[in-house]
Amino acid sequence: MYSSKLVLEYTSPSDFIDFVPISDVHYGSTLCDFDAFKKTVASLNTENRYWFLLGDIIDSIIVTDPRFDFRTTNVGDILLDHVETILDIISPFKDTCLGVLTGNHEDKLRRKCQIDISKYIAKQLNAPYMGTSALLYLSFRRNTHTEAYTMMLVHGGVNVNTRQGRIRKVEELATIADADIYVQAHYHDLLHTRTVHFSVNKAGKLVTREKVYVLSGGYLKAYMTDSDTSYVEQKLLKPLVIGTPVIRIYPEMRKIEVLENV
Numbered sequence: 001m002y003s004s005k006l007v008l009e010y011t012s013p014s015d016f017i018d019f020v021p022i023s024d025v026h027y028g029s030t031l032c033d034f035d036a037f038k039k040t041v042a043s044l045n046t047e048n049r050y051w052f053l054l055g056d057i058i059d060s061i062i063v064t065d066p067r068f069d070f071r072t073t074n075v076g077d078i079l080l081d082h083v084e085t086i087l088d089i090i091s092p093f094k095d096t097c098l099g100v101l102t103g104n105h106e107d108k109l110r111r112k113c114q115i116d117i118s119k120y121i122a123k124q125l126n127a128p129y130m131g132t133s134a135l136l137y138l139s140f141r142r143n144t145h146t147e148a149y150t151m152m153l154v155h156g157g158v159n160v161n162t163r164q165g166r167i168r169k170v171e172e173l174a175t176i177a178d179a180d181i182y183v184q185a186h187y188h189d190l191l192h193t194r195t196v197h198f199s200v201n202k203a204g205k206l207v208t209r210e211k212v213y214v215l216s217g218g219y220l221k222a223y224m225t226d227s228d229t230s231y232v233e234q235k236l237l238k239p240l241v242i243g244t245p246v247i248r249i250y251p252e253m254r255k256i257e258v259l260e261n262v
Helices: 034-042 079-096 104-113 117-125 163-175
Strands: 002-009 017-022 049-053 097-100 133-142 145-154 181-184 190-200 206-216 246-250 255-259
Touching: 002 097, 017 034, 017 206, 034 079, 049 079, 079 097, 079 117, 097 117, 097 133, 104 117, 163 181, 163 190, 163 206, 206 255
Parallel strands: 002 133, 017 049, 049 097, 145 181, 181 206
Antiparallel strands: 017 246, 133 145, 190 206, 246 255
């Protein structure tokens, strides 16, 4: 697991810092909502807004892959062309990229073709490559005042068909690592919840601590008019949620908000 300390500056006690975990774009699939992805990327041009890539940015399904379907894959484009297209869109904001995770699609490509797409993207963005999971210590500083939060980021790989099951998988991360915020990709769903934990301080007073759990959405469409059939339609699953959340932290207010779509 990747771990790191990030130090972020802010200027006012009322300031907030945004974190945008972008995942599951699946560029290269004919079902990718590329316009929605570009809209999300344009929103990165905002003060005090930082972002991550959480994997499956490129669809990365090749002809020898059992998941390959000529009806939903742009076979005329090579994978590096897909990567360069993504980089053209996101590179203008590379200074605020905090890291790149890999997804199961990129990992399958790495195993079959010895091409590490995620590591290449991280290098081009001059951002840390964080593997499949990361635990981050976020230190917020205003002059000599500091506040701290912890965040766990994962892509994941276990398929769950219900929204309740998906959020439960995110909540289970708390049994692995202690953090204030848990973010999971892979499920193409946009949802968040939170739990409250009680503790006692040195003065013997009860204190509470919230943990926030976030599903990071995606950009793969499921049901479309005059479209080739997706795996979602084949299995009659619920439509997928398009978009990315914004995790907004108010350091000195000790407050976390989740805006469910940008």
